[in-house]
Amino acid sequence: xxxxxxxxxxxxxxxxxxxxxxxxxxxxxxxxxxxxxxxxxxxxxxxxxxxxxxxxxxxxxxxxxxxxxxxxxxxxxxxxxxxxxxxxxxxxxxxxxxxxxxxxxxxxxxxxxxxxxxxxxxxxxxxxxxxxxxxxxxxxxxxxxxxxxxxxxxxxxxxxxxxxxxxxxxxxxxxxxxxxxxxxxxxxxxxxxxxxxxxxxxxxxxxxxxxxxxxxxxxxxxxxxxxxxxxxxxxxxxxxxxxxxxxxxxxxxxxxxxxxxxxxxx
Numbered sequence: 298x299x300x301x302x303x304x305x306x307x308x309x310x311x312x313x314x315x316x317x318x319x320x321x322x323x324x325x326x327x328x329x330x331x332x333x334x335x336x337x338x339x340x341x342x343x344x345x346x347x348x349x350x351x352x353x354x355x356x357x358x359x360x361x362x363x364x365x366x367x368x369x370x371x372x373x374x375x376x377x378x379x380x381x382x383x384x385x386x387x388x389x390x391x392x393x394x395x396x397x398x399x400x401x402x403x404x405x406x407x408x409x410x411x412x413x414x415x416x417x418x419x420x421x422x423x424x425x426x427x428x429x430x431x432x433x434x435x436x437x438x439x440x441x442x443x444x445x446x447x448x449x450x451x452x453x454x455x456x457x458x459x460x461x462x463x464x465x466x467x468x469x470x471x472x473x474x475x476x477x478x479x480x481x482x483x484x485x486x487x488x489x490x491x492x493x494x495x496x497x498x499x500x501x502x503x504x505x506x507x508x509x510x511x512x513x514x515x516x517x518x519x520x521x522x523x524x525x526x527x528x529x530x531x532x533x534x535x536x537x538x539x540x541x542x543x544x545x546x547x548x549x550x551x552x553x554x555x556x557x558x559x560x561x562x563x
Contacts, residue, residue: 322346330362337367344376356380369401371408377412382418385485390415407438414442418485440517440546455485471501478510488519508532512543522547 323346331337340363347356357380363373374397381390394412398404409432416425429446434438460480464473478493491514497507509532516525529543 335366337363337370337373339363341370341373341376344373348376348380353380353384353505369397371397371401371405375408375411376404378408378415380417380483382411385418387415387419387485391419403436406432406436410436410439410442413439413446414485417442417446417483427502437546440541442543447484457481469500471504471507473496474500475504475507475510478507480517482514490514491518503535505536505538508535509543512540516543516546 311531322539326343326346329336330343333339340359344356344359346361347353357377358378360373360377363370364377367373369383374393378390378394379556381387381393387403390551391412394408394415398408398412409428413425413428413432416422416428425442426446429439432442457480460473460477464470464477467473474493474497478497480485481490481493490510494510494514497504498511501507506530512528512532513530514523515521525543526547529547
């Protein structure tokens with residue numbers, strides 16, 4: 298991740314909010330839950346509908362119901378851990394993931410990486426590193442956790458209080474907004490971090506660090522490769538360092554399409 302000043306130094310939002318499902322979708326899913334009570338998919342699907350309608354508490358209940366049917370149903374574990382992460386319920390996510398991983402030695406790397414992210418947010422760096430080390434070498438699902446572990450190495454950027462104090466002293470500094478955004482990511486607040494990167498770009502639309510960090514946050518935290526690629530393309534117009542190897546992640550030719558004006562100052 299590019300960081301201090303704008304030169305180099307990353308289960309996450311639940312999916313970007315979709316249009317709220319129509320009532321008949323809920324009715325159909327509820328009917329399937331009733332007719333297939335031993336199938337974990339339908340309560341899982343109910344949770345997806347609740348999340349699309351911004352009903353987080355109901356989504357959590359539905360995911361717990363899915364896991365009551367089948368404690369080994371990985372999609373529900375994954376989604377529930379992401380809901381917990383978004384709500385800053387890190388201990389609950391850790392308990393969920395540790396229990397699942399203990400009983401499932403072949404669990405996907407995405408769940409091991411999710412455990413690392415939650416440990417990072419709790420400040421338990423040793424356990425975060427151990428969870429990350431358990432992932433398959435080079436696994437793409439672990440990219441986000443690897444980025445965050447590298448970011449953590451920069452202690453000055455990772456200190457939330459120091460970054461906020463610097464921003465309060467000079468709110469017109471694009472670098473200060475960028476650095477505060479990095480600290481917010483380390484603290485497990487990707488939405489707030491993205492706001493700070495955008496604020497930095499409102500002040501300096503060509504700040505390399507903020508452009509690169511927008512590519513990071515969109516790609517690894519909001520699971521939007523398309524938007525992340527666009528920010529990366531914009532970054533390449535002002536710098537070419539790539540400490541987190543985004544080029545390899547995108548694994549395709551980078552477009553030169555720039556984000557819409559409201560997303561960043563051209």
